[in-house]
Amino acid sequence: MRQPLVAGNWKMNGSAESIKLLLDGIKKSLDTVSKAEVVVCPPYVYISEVQAQLAGTTVSLGSQNVNEHGAGAYTGEISTSMLLDFQCRYAIVGHSERRSIYGEDDAQVAAKFAAARAAGIKPILCVGEVLEEREQGVTEDVVARQLDAVIALEGVDALADGVIAYEPVWAIGTGKTASPEQAQDVHAFIRNRIARQSAAAAEKVQILYGGSVKGANAPELFSMPDIDGGLIGGASLDADEFISICQAAV
Numbered sequence: 354m355r356q357p358l359v360a361g362n363w364k365m366n367g368s369a370e371s372i373k374l375l376l377d378g379i380k381k382s383l384d385t386v387s388k389a390e391v392v393v394c395p396p397y398v399y400i401s402e403v404q405a406q407l408a409g410t411t412v413s414l415g416s417q418n419v420n421e422h423g424a425g426a427y428t429g430e431i432s433t434s435m436l437l438d439f440q441c442r443y444a445i446v447g448h449s450e451r452r453s454i455y456g457e458d459d460a461q462v463a464a465k466f467a468a469a470r471a472a473g474i475k476p477i478l479c480v481g482e483v484l485e486e487r488e489q490g491v492t493e494d495v496v497a498r499q500l501d502a503v504i505a506l507e508g509v510d511a512l513a514d515g516v517i518a519y520e521p522v523w524a525i526g527t528g529k530t531a532s533p534e535q536a537q538d539v540h541a542f543i544r545n546r547i548a549r550q551s552a553a554a555a556e557k558v559q560i561l562y563g564g565s566v567k568g569a570n571a572p573e574l575f576s577m578p579d580i581d582g583g584l585i586g587g588a589s590l591d592a593d594e595f596i597s598i599c600q601a602a603v
């Protein structure tokens with residue numbers, strides 16, 4: 354059985370003050386979350402503070418990105434060993450905003466996946482199509498290409514050391530959620546593609562859905578057989594909303 358996982362991606366939001374309030378709200382209701390592993394991914398500068406505030410709780414810490422190189426002249430970047438200094442257990446790689454705004458391509462995302470995995474950090478590999486691609490009927494081709502870049506570099510079994518997040522780009526931050534059936538179709542496609550090469554990896558890997566998940570739509574999405582939780586953007590900034598999403602992951 355795969356444990357459900359709900360990860361909050363705070364993106365470039367918050368302040369020291371608002372983050373403390375958000376964490377207080379999450380911690381207050383954490384005992385109402387029975388099944389899901391809960392992860393928060395703050396902006397880098399707050400990671401130390403968030404680590405301290407999460408001490409003694411079951412919430413895990415994640416980063417929103419990581420550099421693929423070990424150390425050196427990479428101004429503005431953060432390495433896996435730096436994340437490990439703060440017990441970061443997860444790192445999002447290949448978020449659509451990194452791909453579209455910062456030009457990260459499949460090869461670079463695969464290298465980030467590899468670097469995180471080598472350091473013992475679980476990469477959360479984001480895949481997903483833009484609206485035009487869905488309308489052209491090439492969603493599966495796009496997702497397969499993004500997945501295959503990691504498989505080519507690391508081998509299919511490596512996927513079991515990470516997490517996959519299917520995030521249709523047209524649903525991110527737009528209020529438009531994929532229907533549970535639309536999401537399930539792509540999740541099943543991903544799992545079947547992995548299963549063709551490794552049944553064990555396909556069975557083990559958690560596949561999260563991301564894209565305008567809220568407390569109201571989470572129960573239906575999370576009831577789908579291949580949806581193992583969510584990667585949550587906007588709604589993860591509201592403690593009550595985030596907790597109700599975490600409660601829906603059973």
Ligand code: PEP
Nearest residue numbers: 525526563564565586587
């Ligand atoms: C995201 O950015 O990963 C995301 C899913 O955002 P939102 O929940 O706001 O759509």
